Amino acid sequence: MADLRYEAPETLNAAVALLAGASGMTRVLAGGTDVIVQMETDLIEPELLVDIKKIPEVRQIAAENGGWRVGAAVTGMELVEHAAFCKAWPGVIDGVKLIGSIQVKGRATMGGNLCNASPAADSVPALVAAGATARIVGPKGTRDVAVETIPTGPGKTSLAKGEFIASFFFPKRPAHSGDAYLRFTPRTEMDIAVVGVGINLTLDGSGTCTAARVALGAVAPTVLLVNDAAKALIGTKVDAAALDKLATAASAACRPIDDKRGTKEYRIKVTGVIAKRAAQIALERARKS
Amino acid sequence: MTKKYHVTTTVNGDEYEVLCEPQQSLLDVLRDTLTLTGTKEGCATGDCGACSVVVDGRLVCSCLMLAVEADGKKVETIEGMAKDEDLHPLQKNFLEFNGLQCGICTPGILIAARELLKRNPDPTETEVRYWLAGNLCRCTGYDKIIRSVLVTAKEMRGS
Numbered sequence: 371m372a373d374l375r376y377e378a379p380e381t382l383n384a385a386v387a388l389l390a391g392a393s394g395m396t397r398v399l400a401g402g403t404d405v406i407v408q409m410e411t412d413l414i415e416p417e418l419l420v421d422i423k424k425i426p427e428v429r430q431i432a433a434e435n436g437g438w439r440v441g442a443a444v445t446g447m448e449l450v451e452h453a454a455f456c457k458a459w460p461g462v463i464d465g466v467k468l469i470g471s472i473q474v475k476g477r478a479t480m481g482g483n484l485c486n487a488s489p490a491a492d493s494v495p496a497l498v499a500a501g502a503t504a505r506i507v508g509p510k511g512t513r514d515v516a517v518e519t520i521p522t523g524p525g526k527t528s529l530a531k532g533e534f535i536a537s538f539f540f541p542k543r544p545a546h547s548g549d550a551y552l553r554f555t556p557r558t559e560m561d562i563a564v565v566g567v568g569i570n571l572t573l574d575g576s577g578t579c580t581a582a583r584v585a586l587g588a589v590a591p592t593v594l595l596v597n598d599a600a601k602a603l604i605g606t607k608v609d610a611a612a613l614d615k616l617a618t619a620a621s622a623a624c625r626p627i628d629d630k631r632g633t634k635e636y637r638i639k640v641t642g643v644i645a646k647r648a649a650q651i652a653l654e655r656a657r658k659s
Numbered sequence: 660m661t662k663k664y665h666v667t668t669t670v671n672g673d674e675y676e677v678l679c680e681p682q683q684s685l686l687d688v689l690r691d692t693l694t695l696t697g698t699k700e701g702c703a704t705g706d707c708g709a710c711s712v713v714v715d716g717r718l719v720c721s722c723l724m725l726a727v728e729a730d731g732k733k734v735e736t737i738e739g740m741a742k743d744e745d746l747h748p749l750q751k752n753f754l755e756f757n758g759l760q761c762g763i764c765t766p767g768i769l770i771a772a773r774e775l776l777k778r779n780p781d782p783t784e785t786e787v788r789y790w791l792a793g794n795l796c797r798c799t800g801y802d803k804i805i806r807s808v809l810v811t812a813k814e815m816r817g818s
Contacts, residue, residue, distance in 0.1 A: 373661045376681035376727050403723050407704045409682060410722075419681065421728065447717065471793020472771070474705050476719040559792035656811070 372511025379422040381508045381535055384426075384524060385400045385420050390509040390532030392418045398534045400428070401477035402441040403470065404486040420534075425537050428481070428557030431528055435544030442481025451473065459540055460655055461568060465496035480551060481521040487521040490588040495568030496551035496587035498595050502540050502574040520586070521592040523549075544581075548655025552648040553587070554640050563588045564632040565640045567648040568619065572605060573656045577602045584616070584645065589624035589637050596605070596623040599645065608653045616649055617642030668729040670695065671739030679726040686721035688711045688729075689736060697737035697766045703797065708794035711767035712736050719776045720793075737766035739775065748811045749773055758807035760798035768794045772808045780816055784809060 376399075379385045389396050394417035399407050408414045422428050427442040429544035430450050438455055446466045449455060453603075456463045469478050469492050483493045484504070486494040497517045502508040506513050513617055517538070520527050549570035564588030574580050584599035599619040606612035663678040670693065675758060677692050686703075689695045691711070701709030705720045710721040713735040740747045749769050759765040761805065775782060775790040782790070787808050789803070796804060 374681045375662065375726070376664060378727075399725075399728075401723075402728070403705055406684070406723050406725065410684075410703055421723075423728075445717070470705065471708060471713055471720075471724065471795045472774075473718050473720045473789055474723065476714075476717045477723055559789060615818055 373417070374419065375417060376419045380424045382425055384534055385425060385534065386507055386509055388418065388420050389516055389534065392416065396420065397631040398485070400421055400443060400482045401479040402482075403478040404482060421569055422534065425536075428519050430537075431594045434539065438540040440538045440540070442482065443479045446470075446478050446480075447472065449480070450556030458543075459496075459500060459549060460498055461570060461652060462493065462496045462502075462540070462550045464551035465493040465566075466567065466593055468492040468533070468551075468563075480538060482615050483528055484517065485529070485535065486525050487523070487525050487590055487592075489495065489521075489524055489593065490563040491593070492551065492553060492566060492587070494593045495585035495587040496549065496564050497538065497568075498585045498593055499549055499551070499568035500540055501570065501583055502538045504535045504538065505537045506533050512536075514539070517594060518595045522590045544572050546575075546656050546659055547571065547581075547657055548652045548657070550648045550649065550651035550655065552644050554644050557571060563633065565589055565643045565644050567636050567641065569645070569647070569648045569652045571608070571609075571652050571656055573653075577607050579606055579608050579612075584620065584649075586620060586623060586641060586645075588631075589626040589641055591625075594623055594625075595598065596620060600625065603649065608649060613646045613649060617646050620645035661738065664727045664730075666726055666730045668726075668732055668734055668764070670734045671736060681725065683716075684722050685724040685726045685727045685729050685734070686750070686797070688726035689721060695736055695738050700761050701763065701767075701768055706793075706795070707764070707767075708771060708791075709764050709767045711770045711794065713743065713770060713774060714750055715756070718771055724817055735770070737770055740769060748774075752807045752811045752814070753804075756803055756807040756810060758799065760806045764794060764796040764798075768796065768804060775808070776812055776815060780812060782809075782812060 396418045399421040428441040480627040551568045552562040552639040553566035568585040571582040582603040586594045600614035621642040701707035705723040727769040
């Protein structure tokens, strides 16, 4: 194994300079719940670990322009214990709560969950459904991109050399909006999604759905944003007929693999069922908000 | 030769200075360097919770944290739970209600349960089960563990 170097810079620029200047494999260390296991099991042998947790921007949860900015290295438990954020984005919290145990959430971060790029990552469909953007810092400056553009395949992201995610932004939502994330697993805790669905929707004063985003996890190489599934809800009262159309559209978008967690056919079928249930939870939350 | 890192960390109130390699986990340094072997290694991948410790008030798996990341932090391990001969109520009740058999998972479960009771002095059985979902026990079937925690919670509320 090559010699490993550990750095813990205190500014975004210093972190970018370290990552951009390295010649070998680098890894950003936020919670480390994936990176450390991958190192321990010799899946990766980085030459440089850049611990970003001493950088203030990646550790903050702050209100911004009516929405929320959440640092990429905020831990799951910090987010789960943040009452105002939980109230604003309960569906995102549904996803974060399912990332491993209490112990794992004591370290794990949304930035890591996204950049580890597992198709089954629980917070990612919720982030995509929320319409969250990621603020990327890198050698060429700062850019904001939609979360769904980050993963490009299992374990792969669109981030260039020297780039990392500093924070996420959750936009202000209209009144009567609600979101939810629901997954299917054989066990209730400590499991990996067979299928996961994130749904975010907005109702008008009469209860008609005016906007929706539907994201699917664990049924394709990346999390999928499914416009046809959103269209099945928009313009409806999210009634039984709309939910059936949602299920059909969600199932139709799946491109899953067969593995020990489920067959292709099973995942496709269950996606429709879970999409309906997630939509009903999001609907209840929208009505109450 | 891999560069060594100088780490200053407080464990159970005592300050330690250690030299560690960057890939060494906090668990390895606790057990092998500081000989605090109460914290156990089960899986080394964050699945079993046997290595649970508290770092700056946060329950974590010490196998999922590098020792260098503990620089300047306050770590609490099982060795700090009893005050000399005086066992913590959780420890007493795990003995009283047979909340352990082989004992490998026990330090992690005690640390995790103490953190639960700090945050939630009156948990339901379901809340205890969910909080301890990250602590695997292959002996007891969990019922005696859950009972020990619930009895302790009641006792500590009363005192």
